[in-house]
Amino acid sequence: xxxxxxxxxxxxxxxxxxxxLAAITFILLALSGLAFFHPAFYPLNQLFGGGVxxxxxxxxxxxxxALSFGVMFSNYRxxxxxxxxDKEWLSHVREMVDGDDRxxxxxxxxxxxxxxxxxxxxxxxxxxxxxxxxIWRAYFAFLFPAAVIRxxxxxxxxxxxxxxxxxxxxxxxxxxxxxxIDGMLYGxxxxxxxxxHHPAWFRQMMGGDK
Amino acid sequence: MALQSLDITxxxxxxxxxxxxxxxxxxxxxxxISKCIGCKACQVACMEWNDTRDAVGSNHGxxxxxxxxxxxxxxxxxxxxxxxxxxKLEWLIRKDGCMHCTEPGCLKAxxxxxxxxxxxxxxVDFHEENCIGCGYCITxxxxxIPRLSKKDSKVYKCTLCSDRVAVGQEPACAKTCPTGAIVFxxxxxxxxxxxxxxxxxxxxxxxxxxxxDPQGVGGTHVIxxxxxxxxxxxxxxxxxxxxxxxxxxxxxxAAKPLASFGLAMVVAASFFHYVTKxxxxxSPEIEKEFEDEK
Numbered sequence: 001x002x003x004x005x006x007x008x009x010x011x012x013x014x015x016x017x018x019x020x021l022a023a024i025t026f027i028l029l030a031l032s033g034l035a036f037f038h039p040a041f042y043p044l045n046q047l048f049g050g051g052v053x054x055x056x057x058x059x060x061x062x063x064x065x066a067l068s069f070g071v072m073f074s075n076y077r078x079x080x081x082x083x084x085x086d087k088e089w090l091s092h093v094r095e096m097v098d099g100d101d102r103x104x105x106x107x108x109x110x111x112x113x114x115x116x117x118x119x120x121x122x123x124x125x126x127x128x129x130x131x132x133x134x135i136w137r138a139y140f141a142f143l144f145p146a147a148v149i150r151x152x153x154x155x156x157x158x159x160x161x162x163x164x165x166x167x168x169x170x171x172x173x174x175x176x177x178x179x180x181i182d183g184m185l186y187g188x189x190x191x192x193x194x195x196x197h198h199p200a201w202f203r204q205m206m207g208g209d210k
Numbered sequence: 211m212a213l214q215s216l217d218i219t220x221x222x223x224x225x226x227x228x229x230x231x232x233x234x235x236x237x238x239x240x241x242x243i244s245k246c247i248g249c250k251a252c253q254v255a256c257m258e259w260n261d262t263r264d265a266v267g268s269n270h271g272x273x274x275x276x277x278x279x280x281x282x283x284x285x286x287x288x289x290x291x292x293x294x295x296x297x298k299l300e301w302l303i304r305k306d307g308c309m310h311c312t313e314p315g316c317l318k319a320x321x322x323x324x325x326x327x328x329x330x331x332x333x334v335d336f337h338e339e340n341c342i343g344c345g346y347c348i349t350x351x352x353x354x355i356p357r358l359s360k361k362d363s364k365v366y367k368c369t370l371c372s373d374r375v376a377v378g379q380e381p382a383c384a385k386t387c388p389t390g391a392i393v394f395x396x397x398x399x400x401x402x403x404x405x406x407x408x409x410x411x412x413x414x415x416x417x418x419x420x421x422x423d424p425q426g427v428g429g430t431h432v433i434x435x436x437x438x439x440x441x442x443x444x445x446x447x448x449x450x451x452x453x454x455x456x457x458x459x460x461x462x463x464a465a466k467p468l469a470s471f472g473l474a475m476v477v478a479a480s481f482f483h484y485v486t487k488x489x490x491x492x493s494p495e496i497e498k499e500f501e502d503e504k
Contacts, residue, residue, distance in 0.1 A: 137358065154457050154461045
């Protein structure tokens with residue numbers, strides 16, 4: 001699709017592809033991980049060819065997601081540095097949730113909420129990777145004492161639960177804020193959308209002052 | 211290996227009750243350490259009966275052979291040379307293997323429905339057909355017993371010869387023990403027998419003799435008579451007060467319903483937020499500014 005000169009470029013094709021790789025692997029990981037977490041979710045293993053295949057595949061999909069997430073981390077880490085304006089944004093978050101964004105401080109490419117989400121996801125992902133290595137029974141678990149494996153099992157479950165909750169929230173936020181998914185699907189957003197939701201970024205992109 | 215002719219009272223990763231109308235008596239294997247001569251006949255009988263064969267190992271300069279439990283060696287003799295008093299060496303020999311806990315950590319940790327089962331007679335068994343090879347049972351076990359096979363990625367451990375017990379026979383190790391150090395029967399009778407042994411040991415100067423039937427795991431269905439019951443750890447690291455432990459309790463206890471409920475709440479909150487507050491859209495004033503765009 002050719003770029004529409006009227007619209008603003010928000011994500012490059014590489015950024016989009018990588019985001020969706022992380023998204024797909026995350027969904028596969030959440031479904032296969034939940035299968036081991038609670039008996040109520042055990043039937044999800046059928047999506048992966050049964051319990052044994054789910055056990056085999058889950059950590060390898062995890063490696064793929066770790067790589068993809070790592071690329072996102074290095075791409076977005078600087079853009080997600082918290083500024084005083086972001087903290088101000090976060091202190092007004094109740095109004096935002098109420099659907100009234102008139103008094104929200106101006107957001108840049110990412111608003112305070114998105115930045116907070118980013119850092120929470122980074123923490124969860126780091127914990128999941130580290131604990132995941134410890135409990136990967138086929139290759140690594142024998143290197144660690146039982147007490148460490150037990151702790152890692154708890155850390156993995158807790159971090160995964162928090163991350164699933166954060167991603168549900170992330171998906172909902174993308175659905176709630178109309179047209180924001182356009183940026184991640186097609187790479188471009190309407191100028192009106194940008195001015196509404198990310199005014200500081202809008203001005204920057206229009207060549208105006210920051 | 212699970213044998214269906216015994217009543218199963220508990221299965222792993224199962225939230226509804228198992229058939230529990232019939233009542234059977236609890237059994238136990240009593241290992242009297244004071245009578246054990248370390249001949250390893252029990253190890254041989256175990257392999258013979260269960261048709262497992264371990265690789266020929268190498269000599270480590272000690273009697274232990276193999277050095278540890280494996281997927282083929284479901285019981286091993288562990289030897290310790292201990293000097294409790296200066297100049298008074300004691301050779302402590304303990305037959306190690308699954309303790310068949312009343313509250314089994316393996317069963318609690320297992321995520322595969324029916325891969326770990328507990329029979330109404332107290333025996334804890336692995337049902338390898340349902341095993342997915344995750345090793346969570348190893349994480350959950352307070353005695354470090356289950357072993358993951360490299361050949362088939364399934365876990366194995368002592369079955370207490372559930373197949374023999376189901377047809378009224380004692381486990382192979384008990385049958386073969388030449389000194390009567392291993393006896394098998396109804397748990398109550400085994401405890402009674404053990405009390406007699408403890409009294410005898412106390413008469414012979416082992417003031418701290420006692421029974422090892424740890425209550426932290428609800429009691430076990432393999433119990434020991436220890437000449438030094440006040441110091442179980444001298445018997446090659448027998449845990450003093452084994453229990454499932456706070457980490458596994460949290461992981462397989464409170465975390466499961468809490469997290470499931472929490473995630474359901476996030477989904478519900480999102481949905482109801484949308485239907486009560488409506489979407490976040492570009493305001494009409496801004497739309498007007500960019501009318502050319504549409």
